[in-house]
Amino acid sequence: xxxxxxxxxxxxxxxxxxxxxxxxxxxxxxxxxxxxxxxxxxxxxxxxxxxxxxxxxxxxxxxxxxxxxxxxxxxxxxxxxxxxxxxxxxxxxxxxxxxxxxxxxxxxxxxxxxxxxxxxxxxxxxxxxxxxxxxxxxxxxxxxxxxxxxxxxxxxxxxxxxxxxxxxxxxxxxxxxxxxxxxxxxxxxxxxxxxxxxxxxxxxxxxxxxxxxxxxxxxxxxxxxxxxxxxxxxxxxxxxxxxxxxxxxxxxxxxxxxxxxxxxxxxxxxxxxxxxxxxxxxxxxxxxxxxxxxxxxxxxxxxxxxxxxxxxxxxxxxxxxxxxxxxxxxx
Amino acid sequence: xxxxxxxxxxxxxxxxxxxxxxxxxxxxxxxxxxxxxxxxxxxxxxxxxxxxxxxxxxxxxxxxxxxxxxxxxxxxxxxxxxxxxxxxxxxxxxxxxxxxxxxxxxxxxxxxxxxxxxxxxx
Numbered sequence: 001x002x003x004x005x006x007x008x009x010x011x012x013x014x015x016x017x018x019x020x021x022x023x024x025x026x027x028x029x030x031x032x033x034x035x036x037x038x039x040x041x042x043x044x045x046x047x048x049x050x051x052x053x054x055x056x057x058x059x060x061x062x063x064x065x066x067x068x069x070x071x072x073x074x075x076x077x078x079x080x081x082x083x084x085x086x087x088x089x090x091x092x093x094x095x096x097x098x099x100x101x102x103x104x105x106x107x108x109x110x111x112x113x114x115x116x117x118x119x120x121x122x123x124x125x126x127x128x129x130x131x132x133x134x135x136x137x138x139x140x141x142x143x144x145x146x147x148x149x150x151x152x153x154x155x156x157x158x159x160x161x162x163x164x165x166x167x168x169x170x171x172x173x174x175x176x177x178x179x180x181x182x183x184x185x186x187x188x189x190x191x192x193x194x195x196x197x198x199x200x201x202x203x204x205x206x207x208x209x210x211x212x213x214x215x216x217x218x219x220x221x222x223x224x225x226x227x228x229x230x231x232x233x234x235x236x237x238x239x240x241x242x243x244x245x246x247x248x249x250x251x252x253x254x255x256x257x258x259x260x261x262x263x264x265x266x267x268x269x270x271x272x273x274x275x276x277x278x279x280x281x282x283x284x285x286x287x288x289x290x291x292x293x294x295x296x297x298x299x300x301x302x303x304x305x306x307x308x309x310x311x312x313x314x315x316x317x318x319x320x321x322x323x324x325x326x327x328x329x330x331x
Numbered sequence: 332x333x334x335x336x337x338x339x340x341x342x343x344x345x346x347x348x349x350x351x352x353x354x355x356x357x358x359x360x361x362x363x364x365x366x367x368x369x370x371x372x373x374x375x376x377x378x379x380x381x382x383x384x385x386x387x388x389x390x391x392x393x394x395x396x397x398x399x400x401x402x403x404x405x406x407x408x409x410x411x412x413x414x415x416x417x418x419x420x421x422x423x424x425x426x427x428x429x430x431x432x433x434x435x436x437x438x439x440x441x442x443x444x445x446x447x448x449x450x451x452x453x
Contacts (some may be wrong), residue, residue: 051395137397
């Protein structure tokens with residue numbers, strides 16, 4: 001069945017978990033003869049690919065401290081940074097009508113329409129003067145699928161590199177690694193460009209490419225309970241951090257009482273194995289570390305709680321405080 | 332070809348070891364459509380799988396896709412090699428099994444090799 005009608009949905013929500021829930025809802029409800037274009041924006045968010053390790057791709061602690069959010073999407077690929085200077089698009093359709101070239105044509109046509117020369121690069125990127133402004137990823141479920149991507153218009157590049165620039169050489173993980181690329185904001189090539197201009201141009205290009213007039217989906221007509229359920233799933237610790245991607249991390253530091261090396265194996269976000277090595281003469285505490293840290297979530301908060309329990313058991317506040325500091329700085 | 336080998340419309344294969352035990356993987360055709368695999372999510376030993384429902388997903392350079400179980404039963408073993416080397420599926424999809432299922436209580440809609448070949452020719 002070919003595409004016989006077009007619909008589009010533009011949300012003003014900027015809460016990433018809600019926006020992903022809406023995207024998944026559209027996927028589950030797309031008809032066989034239609035293509036839906038969904039346009040959305042997230043406030044300060046790092047979005048990792050389905051099979052990525054959050055700690056390896058994102059400075060989780062800094063992002064959280066700055067009030068940003070971490071999101072795991074359904075599709076594959078690498079980590080990206082979103083803020084209100086970035087516009088996301090999703091093409092939702094069935095496999096029969098799925099055609100990456102045609103979908104990318106909509107984006108390229110729109111950007112060209114704004115007077116900026118855009119071209120495809122590699123499999124999944126769109127570039128301007130050799131710099132990437134749009135990354136694309138894909139997901140399918142049965143006969144339904146989506147193709148989504150980002151368009152950098154005026155994103156905060158210092159935040160982008162701040163949260164995505166991770167240099168954890170000691171962290172060894174399964175899963176998918178991100179590829180670093182030179183990126184650009186479209187606004188650099190057209191200073192008066194706004195997100196609204198881009199949205200309008202995308203809708204126009206959408207209609208022209210498929211030869212139909214897109215009809216708007218009103219968000220308030222959608223079942224709010226289904227969206228709430230999706231929002232809950234996407235914001236859950238289990239989905240974001242608890243996914244079954246095994247990795248190991250080593251925390252090492254030298255303190256005035258001696259050095260310490262903590263070897264951690266993490267599975268599904270939980271510390272499965274912990275080994276502690278030290279040349280300190282205080283051996284009790286290093287014997288207790290594996291016992292208390294195993295089974296604990298790989299988060300500074302939960303690990304600190306475990307260490308406080310050791311402190312209650314055997315005292316030794318000074319060494320415990322140092323280890324907590326190490327964990328807070330490195331995890 | 333083996334009598335015990337069947338296929339699904341969603342491009343998985345199932346090879347029965349006996350009446351209630353089988354190995355499951357994805358077909359050569361599926362592998363070709365997906366392109367180079369970069370990651371495979373597998374269930375754990377002891378998990379239940381249900382005929383027609385997703386039990387794993389694969390990420391390739393093109394997309395993330397679900398893998399559906401041809402049978403209902405309990406996971407007896409998972410092919411851990413695939414976690415480190417998803418490319419084994421690209422190299423030989425019929426050998427690179429995903430899971431071994433035991434206590435099979437139900438089979439989904441299964442196709443013979445001939446029927447499956449006809450399906451992918453369409």
